[in-house]
Amino acid sequence: MRIVVLAGGIGGARFLQGVRAWDQNAEITAVVNTADDVTLHGLRICTDLDSVMYTLGGGHDEERGWGRTGETWAVKDELAEYGAEPTWFGLGDKDIATHLVRTRMLDAGYPLSAVTDALCDRWKPGVRLLPMTDDRVETHVVLAEELEGAGVRRRAVHFQEWWVRYRASLKADRFVQVGIEDAKPAPGVLEAIAAADLILFAPSNPVVSIDTILGVPGIRAGLAAASAKVVGVSPIIGGAPVRGMAEKCLPVVGVEVSASGVGAHYGARAYGGLLDGWLVDETDAGTVLFGADVRAVPLWMTDPETTARTMVSEAAAIGGIGR
Ligand code: GDP
Numbered sequence: 001m002r003i004v005v006l007a008g009g010i011g012g013a014r015f016l017q018g019v020r021a022w023d024q025n026a027e028i029t030a031v032v033n034t035a036d037d038v039t040l041h042g043l044r045i046c047t048d049l050d051s052v053m054y055t056l057g058g059g060h061d062e063e064r065g066w067g068r069t070g071e072t073w074a075v076k077d078e079l080a081e082y083g084a085e086p087t088w089f090g091l092g093d094k095d096i097a098t099h100l101v102r103t104r105m106l107d108a109g110y111p112l113s114a115v116t117d118a119l120c121d122r123w124k125p126g127v128r129l130l131p132m133t134d135d136r137v138e139t140h141v142v143l144a145e146e147l148e149g150a151g152v153r154r155r156a157v158h159f160q161e162w163w164v165r166y167r168a169s170l171k172a173d174r175f176v177q178v179g180i181e182d183a184k185p186a187p188g189v190l191e192a193i194a195a196a197d198l199i200l201f202a203p204s205n206p207v208v209s210i211d212t213i214l215g216v217p218g219i220r221a222g223l224a225a226a227s228a229k230v231v232g233v234s235p236i237i238g239g240a241p242v243r244g245m246a247e248k249c250l251p252v253v254g255v256e257v258s259a260s261g262v263g264a265h266y267g268a269r270a271y272g273g274l275l276d277g278w279l280v281d282e283t284d285a286g287t288v289l290f291g292a293d294v295r296a297v298p299l300w301m302t303d304p305e306t307t308a309r310t311m312v313s314e315a316a317a318i319g320g321i322g323r
Pocket residue numbers: 007008009010011012013014048051202203204205206208209233234235236237240241242243244245246299300301302
């Protein structure tokens with residue numbers, strides 16, 4: 001059984017735990033968003049890859065939602081003493097070790113996919129972790145700042161600055177995936193999609209996680225041509241994201257914050273979109289996506305076994321596969 005999952009950070013990681021629990025013998029490939037990646041203090045930080053790697057490897061701080069368990073902050077405090085900017089992004093001591101290894105390997109010429117493999121030698125996530133691309137792609141947010149009586153000033157900031165420093169509170173005009181036009185899918189991505197028995201979209205942020213993966217030239221066409229069924233899972237329950245601030249991103253691209261809005265955004269494969277199936281929460285029962293098999297099941301990922309039982313098994317049923 002070969003399962004491919006398109007994933008962002010924490011929503012992707014928790015869903016992958018469920019996929020792994022559903023079939024321990026499956027060959028699971030996670031294609032992970034890398035457009036949140038950022039270089040700070042000279043270190044290359046891949047937040048979504050790390051969320052997935054730490055979560056599946058048992059080293060993720062569940063309460064905080066990012067970074068390592070048992071973290072300490074000596075380096076962050078020392079950097080602040082030097083006034084070394086940025087001070088708004090929390091780099092823990094243990095986490096920094098990951099970024100040091102990654103940055104050294106990237107500087108030595110290894111592609112991100114090879115670096116990720118090397119990091120996974122330690123974490124053994126039990127799934128194959130592939131960055132969506134080895135090329136540098138970064139989401140930037142174009143801000144529309146109203147000047148008193150003087151029109152609108154536009155400036156762009158890195159997604160992390162908008163998300164973490166400003167908690168997505170500044171009015172965003174649009175997102176720009178810098179570098180995406182020239183990006184190529186990382187080695188293995190298109191091959192995994194073509195060979196899959198089932199393709200799943202994790203309940204990740206549709207705009208800054210899933211759409212960026214879909215934006216890498218070749219991936220959308222690969223999905224359209226895949227013989228496997230494509231089943232998505234809604235990150236929106238009852239008009240709000242389960243965790244986090246996805247509701248800040250959807251309106252920027254003109255999508256309603258609802259399971260039906262996100263489903264329509266991905267579109268039914270039968271009508272030129274991507275999805276054969278769409279899982280929504282029970283509270284969103286009645287959601288319609290013409291041309292796709294829409295099913296309502298509990299979508300709260302409380303633990304991997306529940307995710308496996310309620311969500312993954314239903315997606316597999318739509319895909320016509322069993323364990
Ligand atoms: P990030 O990169 O760390 O922001 O994580 P993702 O993009 O992978 O996922 C973020 C999304 O996960 C948010 O929009 C949440 O709504 C969604 N999410 C988090 N927990 C759950 C859950 O238990 N169930 C569902 N359906 N969605 C969830």
